[in-house]
Amino acid sequence: LSRKDLTNQQLKIELENSLTRISFLAFFQHALDENSVHFSTGTYKRYESILSKLKKFKKTIQFDHLNEAWFNEYRAYCLKLGNASTTINGNVIAIKTFLEIAVKSGIRLSFKLEDIKGGSTHGNRNYLAPAELKKMFEYYLSPYIGDSEKIILGTFLFGCMTGWRIS
Numbered sequence: 001l002s003r004k005d006l007t008n009q010q011l012k013i014e015l016e017n018s019l020t021r022i023s024f025l026a027f028f029q030h031a032l033d034e035n036s037v038h039f040s041t042g043t044y045k046r047y048e049s050i051l052s053k054l055k056k057f058k059k060t061i062q063f064d065h066l067n068e069a070w071f072n073e074y075r076a077y078c079l080k081l082g083n084a085s086t087t088i089n090g091n092v093i094a095i096k097t098f099l100e101i102a103v104k105s106g107i108r109l110s111f112k113l114e115d116i117k118g119g120s121t122h123g124n125r126n127y128l129a130p131a132e133l134k135k136m137f138e139y140y141l142s143p144y145i146g147d148s149e150k151i152i153l154g155t156f157l158f159g160c161m162t163g164w165r166i167s
Contacts, residue, residue, distance in 0.1 A: 096118060
């Protein structure tokens with residue numbers, strides 16, 4: 001498929017790795033395992049999650065089935081799952097990352113990777129008005145707030161002042 005000679009040793013590796021030159025899912029798993037030391041724990045878990053979602057989307061995904069229409073179908077599937085556009089875009093970017101690894105290892109794709117756009121991964125940010133923040137701080141200082149509520153509100157206010165994400 002990659003227009004290279006297949007030696008006995010390469011055939012053995014391919015068979016042991018579930019034909020990673022044909023199956024994108026097998027390649028993704030193999031590349032994830034091979035490169036795990038290069039990923040942070042969070043990144044590795046995110047890639048595992050994306051791979052799991054891909055396996056639920058389609059039981060088999062061959063490299064020659066991947067194209068722009070496939071990506072559109074995957075995006076629609078993710079929307080059905082209730083994923084936000086930032087999550088879907090992040091998944092597409094991750095898939096492209098592993099497709100780039102595949103191309104570097106000699107696998108040919110039937111489309112140009114640059115034609116697939118990942119999209120924005122920046123979420124929607126909402127800000128409190130200064131008056132709203134002041135009102136919360138005044139409540140924090142008031143005698144009407146209980147101890148457990150004071151801890152929660154204090155943590156929230158600390159997050160507001162330092163840029164923590166609400167999530």
